[in-house]
Amino acid sequence: MEYESKLNIELTSQIFSTSLESKDAYNKRCNQLLLNKKLLDLTHLKTYTIDDHETFEIDDAISLDIKDGRRIVWIHISDPSTFIPINSQIDLEARKKSTSIYLSTTTQPMLPRDLVENNFSLKAGKKTATLSISIELDNEGNILNYNIQRGFISPRYNLTYDEANELIDYAPPEENDLSELSNLLNKRREWRKVNGAIFLEQPYGRLKVIEGKQIIQITEPSMSRKLVSESMILFGTIVAKYAKKMSIPIPFRSQHRTRNTNSLIRGSHHLAILNSSIKQNLPKATTSTKAGYHFSLGLDCYSQATSPLRRYTDLLVHRQVLGTLDKMSIYSEEEISDILTSLMISHKQSIDIMREDLLSSQRNWFLKNKEKIWQTFFLRRLSKTQGVTLLYFKELEMDLACHLNSLGEWNIGDKLEIIFNDIPDSSKILSFKLVK
Structure with a gap:
């Protein structure tokens, strides 16, 4: 397919040869989009990102907007797709990797690290192009209306999960947006629960190497992690609904229904044991161009669309949605299916690399x-x-x-x-x- 988007300028890997050149090219393109009214300027919103301290692929952010007494949830995802031409060297290399590879001592990013850090990562005080969605929810968590557009944001804060927890918990009058967002998305969470969603949240451990020393890092469920998770699921829900409504071929995620899992979780005191018994009976989620029910999320349709900096299928979703918004040609369903097939091999290779590293890390831990x-x-x-x-x-x-x-x-x-x-x-x- 020849992607003929008017928004796609001649950016090649040579233009991205240095950090300075990439910044200049990125800023120039954003200014062009603003002048042509292709980007909605959302820099006035108080926008937050919430991630682990060491994260450099900051690809999602949230905001609260109040209009005529109505509370509007904004979810913003970094947009690299506009700036990376299809079949360019960078695009093909990202497709070859399919995902960022996370190892115990380092990260091998899907996209060049300097591009991510200097242009696409949603850093506080830096203006960045996004795919943004505004959502209004009712008191039961139903989606009343939504709007999808290109956005231009300037995050106010890059928070860690612990810092976000404090703001949610204490809700100071001058900084209560996160607390209100948490309350709104908790209603959405309850809506999914009523519709059959299964929640398998539990503490989980990860072996990491920090300054040459191997440690075990235990991550506990928290208000901020639930806020981020629910907002990302909501974004993927709306993208899937929009794609289905507009007949846009994208990679959908689905999971067949299974028998009632409530009977599986009796008789144990450990959450991990209860969750394991549930997971054992859940069918595997699949990716295809057909929208379908996602059992454990409690959704009629769903797509992963919130990690375009580190997952190629998400980048693909952005290209399809933005191409439709711009009224430009997009991939056909057959072309999307072909790309998904090609990604299966590279994705398996990436998973195998991470598993080998994990096994080596575990062996070293137990040997000590x-x-x-x-x-x-x-x-x-x-x-x-x-x-x-x-x-x-x-x-x-x-x-x-x-x-x-x-x-x-x-x-x-x-x-x-x-x-x-x-x-x-x-x-x-x-x-x-x-x-x-």
């Missing part, structure tokens, strides 16, 4: 704690012939596939004490011995 007796809980048998079992490590807040030296007739939630026994050369599974 080789004499420690770990308190674990049985979740399920993964392979009886190979002796592979899924165990929950409470101290680490992790579910790990483990090879055990012997197997028993255990029930979900049974407590097992084990000690590390290394990784056999022929295996990619952590090996442990049961403590008698």
Whole structure:
């Protein structure tokens, strides 16, 4: 397909050869869009980003606008697609990667890091082009109306999750927007719950290397994380609704219905064990050009559209939506399907790289704690012939596939004490011995 967007200027990888050149090209293009009234100037809004401290791919932001007593939720996602020509060197390299690769010691970004940090990342005080959606919700969390457009924002604050939690919790009169946004999106969350959504929030652990030292970082569910999660789901919901209404071929995410999961969560005191029993019975979500029901989200249709800096399918969604807004040619359904097929291989390769790194990181952690007796809980048998079992490590807040030296007739939630026994050369599974 020849993408003939009037908004697509001749930006090549050569133009992006230095940070200064990329900034100048980006700012020049944004000014052109503003002059042509292609961007809606939203720099007057008090806009927040909420991310982990080390995040450099800041691709989402939220704002609250009050008009005639009505509270309007704004969700903004960085727009790299306008500035990266289709089939350019940068575009093809991003498609080849399919996703940013997150390792224990570093990140391999999908897009060139200097472009992300200098142009696309939503940094406080920097004016950035976005795909922005305004939404009005009623008291029950129903979507009353929405509007999708190109936006131009200047985030007021880059907050960490802890900083956002404080603003939500204390809601100072001069800075109560986040608290109001949290209340509005909690109503949307309750709406999804009524419509069958399943919430599997729990603490989770991640092994990281900071200044050469390996640590375990436990992330707890929080008000700010729920706020971000719900706003991203809402954005993906509206993009999917719009694409379905306008017959725009995009990658939709769907998940078939399954039997009632309430009966699966009785009889255990650990949230991770309850969630594991639910996840075991959930069908796998799929990506295709057909809009369909998403069971665990409680939605009629859904698309992932909030991470175009680090996920190529999201970048693809932006191109399709923005192309439609600009009344320009877009990919056909067949072309989208072909791209999704090509992405499957590269995505699997990226996932395999991250899994190899994770396994190596876990092995190093357990080798440093080789004499420690770990308190674990049985979740399920993964392979009886190979002796592979899924165990929950409470101290680490992790579910790990483990090879055990012997197997028993255990029930979900049974407590097992084990000690590390290394990784056999022929295996990619952590090996442990049961403590008698």
